[in-house]
Amino acid sequence: MSTLDLIGIGKSYGATEVLRSIDISLASGEFLVLLGASGCGKSTLLNVIAGLLSPTTGEIRIDGKRVNEVHPKDRDVAMVFQSYALYPNLSVRRNIGFGLEMRGVPRARRDEAVARVARMLQIDGLLDRKPAELSGGQRQRVAIGRALVREPKIFLFDEPLSNLDAKLRMEMRAEIKHLHRLLATTVVYVTHDQIEAMTLATRIAVMNNGAIEQIGSPEDIYRRPATVFVASFVGAPPMNLIEATWDGRGLHLDGSGQTLALPAPDAAPRPVTLGVRPEDLRLADPADELAIAATVDFAELTGPDRIVFSRLAGVPILASLPPHSHVTADEQVRLTFSKRDMHLFDRGSGKRIDIPLRPVA
Amino acid sequence: MEQRSLGFSVFLYASALLLAVLILAPFAWLFIMSISSTTDLISKPLRWWPAQADWSRYRVLTDLTPNTHGAALMSALKNSVLVAAIATLAALAVSVPTGWALSRSRAVNWSLGLVIGTYMLPPVALAVPLYMGLAALDLLNTRFGLAVVYLTILAPFTAWLLKSGFDPIPRDIELAAAIDGARLDQTLRILILPLAAPVIGTAALFAYLLAWDEFFYALLFTSDQRAKTVTVAIADLAGGRVADYGLIATAGVIAALPPVLFGLLMQRTLISGLTTGSVKG
Numbered sequence: 001m002s003t004l005d006l007i008g009i010g011k012s013y014g015a016t017e018v019l020r021s022i023d024i025s026l027a028s029g030e031f032l033v034l035l036g037a038s039g040c041g042k043s044t045l046l047n048v049i050a051g052l053l054s055p056t057t058g059e060i061r062i063d064g065k066r067v068n069e070v071h072p073k074d075r076d077v078a079m080v081f082q083s084y085a086l087y088p089n090l091s092v093r094r095n096i097g098f099g100l101e102m103r104g105v106p107r108a109r110r111d112e113a114v115a116r117v118a119r120m121l122q123i124d125g126l127l128d129r130k131p132a133e134l135s136g137g138q139r140q141r142v143a144i145g146r147a148l149v150r151e152p153k154i155f156l157f158d159e160p161l162s163n164l165d166a167k168l169r170m171e172m173r174a175e176i177k178h179l180h181r182l183l184a185t186t187v188v189y190v191t192h193d194q195i196e197a198m199t200l201a202t203r204i205a206v207m208n209n210g211a212i213e214q215i216g217s218p219e220d221i222y223r224r225p226a227t228v229f230v231a232s233f234v235g236a237p238p239m240n241l242i243e244a245t246w247d248g249r250g251l252h253l254d255g256s257g258q259t260l261a262l263p264a265p266d267a268a269p270r271p272v273t274l275g276v277r278p279e280d281l282r283l284a285d286p287a288d289e290l291a292i293a294a295t296v297d298f299a300e301l302t303g304p305d306r307i308v309f310s311r312l313a314g315v316p317i318l319a320s321l322p323p324h325s326h327v328t329a330d331e332q333v334r335l336t337f338s339k340r341d342m343h344l345f346d347r348g349s350g351k352r353i354d355i356p357l358r359p360v361a
Numbered sequence: 362m363e364q365r366s367l368g369f370s371v372f373l374y375a376s377a378l379l380l381a382v383l384i385l386a387p388f389a390w391l392f393i394m395s396i397s398s399t400t401d402l403i404s405k406p407l408r409w410w411p412a413q414a415d416w417s418r419y420r421v422l423t424d425l426t427p428n429t430h431g432a433a434l435m436s437a438l439k440n441s442v443l444v445a446a447i448a449t450l451a452a453l454a455v456s457v458p459t460g461w462a463l464s465r466s467r468a469v470n471w472s473l474g475l476v477i478g479t480y481m482l483p484p485v486a487l488a489v490p491l492y493m494g495l496a497a498l499d500l501l502n503t504r505f506g507l508a509v510v511y512l513t514i515l516a517p518f519t520a521w522l523l524k525s526g527f528d529p530i531p532r533d534i535e536l537a538a539a540i541d542g543a544r545l546d547q548t549l550r551i552l553i554l555p556l557a558a559p560v561i562g563t564a565a566l567f568a569y570l571l572a573w574d575e576f577f578y579a580l581l582f583t584s585d586q587r588a589k590t591v592t593v594a595i596a597d598l599a600g601g602r603v604a605d606y607g608l609i610a611t612a613g614v615i616a617a618l619p620p621v622l623f624g625l626l627m628q629r630t631l632i633s634g635l636t637t638g639s640v641k642g
Contacts (some may be wrong), residue, residue, distance in 0.1 A: 052535075083533045146537075
């Protein structure tokens with residue numbers, strides 16, 4: 001049960017800035033997911049928290065105490081590595097108990113703790129095996145067990161599921177969620193998988209280029225993306241982004257000559273990006289005013305949905321429609337959406353523009 | 362299994378046989394010489410197969426009566442075993458930390474190149490400074506002095522070998538151990554050294570053989586039975602007025618035995634593949 005504060009964390013190698021002024025404050029028991037593409041600095045940030053890397057600037061506080069100068073072993077954090085990093089020459093029992101062994105916990109108490117964790121993770125039959133004799137999923141459990149057994153202040157996970165196959169990944173995801181509910185320990189979890197992020201996190205920090213683009217609840221990140229980057233990164237299939245010019249008369253979609261009746265508060269034209277998620281689009285009735293006319297390329301049935309790939313002046317528009325929807329290639333469709341479900345971003349800064357939702361006429 | 366033509370199979374086996382003969386022939390001839398009578402060895406044309414096996418030279422060379430060939434060879438064997446062992450242990454003690462450091466920090470890799478560069482120097486270039494150094498330290502004609510000289514030859518080699526042995530051990534293991542609270546020495550002792558055991562064994566084997574076979578420095582820096590090694594003792598056998606080739610061959614066979622035994626012993630550690638299972642499968 002610990003809090004974690006990152007204050008103005010920066011990390012650079014020479015002139016290359018890998019992290020820039022990261023500010024995060026975690027309450028006890030939170031599950032923070034650092035989400036981003038590879039190379040965005042999320043693993044670096046995790047290593048900084050673990051103490052494996054020193055930040056160039058800023059301060060790390062655990063339970064309010066500065067730990068910048070504290071060695072990893074004294075920070076009381078546990079980390080699950082993407083590669084598992086099990087000790088190949090030691091048995092599973094010793095792998096899990098290694099942290100306790102190094103801290104001088106007596107043999108009997110150590111064995112007891114290992115047995116308890118092994119039961120929890122259902123690997124109690126494997127304690128005498130070597131890591132090489134385990135399957136991928138079992139290794140993953142041992143790696144988690146090694147972190148659990150120490151009852152650390154903070155758990156750090158570095159893409160722990162990326163080496164597992166899809167089915168196992170789903171199982172382990174559920175298990176990690178279950179463990180977190182059970183133990184209520186503060187967690188920082190790095191992933192590039194948005195489904196993992198959405199399902200596990202109490203808060204998500206979307207990272208890009210060494211900085212945090214947005215930090216908020218999964219709901220926030222999905223429903224109210226703060227930047228174009230977040231909007232395009234989170235969601236599958238991804239959000240449709242259409243460049244447009246916004247003025248007092250309405251939203252003019254660039255290149256297509258279409259205008260949406262959505263006048264800006266200011267008369268001066270402003271370059272914006274309109275964002276609509278595929279699942280927020282539906283086939284329009286003639287009465288719908290807020291609609292985009294696009295040409296269908298093809299449609300794919302995924303099972304629950306029919307994904308329609310269409311084009312608006314060269315820009316691909318994806319719509320996730322009910323499976324019974326009928327569209328044919330080269331057909332002109334009108335796709336509509338609710339004002340509540342649309343997003344506008346300033347094209348210069350990439351930042352979200354809050355749309356004044358006037359009473360529906 | 363892939364399809365192979367008969368001709369290719371013949372070629373393959375012939376090549377293997379040729380290689381085996383090339384490797385074993387000198388040793389076989391050495392052994393045959395050691396049990397041939399002197400008349401057989403000096404007759405013309407040479408008799409390749411002895412009329413009668415003559416084991417007497419083995420008795421001569423294992424005779425420990427002072428001032429005999431046997432006493433000289435046996436004390437030389439003892440010197441060789443000790444010098445090579447001290448030099449090998451010292452080389453490992455120096456090169457395990459060095460190799461680890463070199464493997465883990467790319468920043469100091471240039472120094473390895475520099476060290477390997479000294480290998481390009483011919484040994485004779487260093488003979489005089491080494492001689493003067495040993496003389497100044499009063500270590501001429503001592504086993505320890507010779508072992509120190511060998512250390513300078515072995516350490517760079519083993520450090521380089523061990524570095525390549527440490528390289529494939531995932532860095533994550535050390536990071537995990539650090540987070541788990543292991544001190545540097547614990548990480549090295551409990552995790553890294555056992556994982557590197559095969560390559561450490563290989564390094565020890567090669568270092569031992571290198572020291573065992575060394576002749577040039579041993580000849581220069583030793584002068585009597587207190588420190589003379591087996592390579593020098595064998596040369597001494599050829600130094601008299603009459604060279605008994607059979608005796609030299611017998612000494613050669615005896616001198617070859619300890620490294621062979623050591624090799625057989627170390628073979629067990631040379632198994633690799635210990636790191637499988639640490640990281641993803």
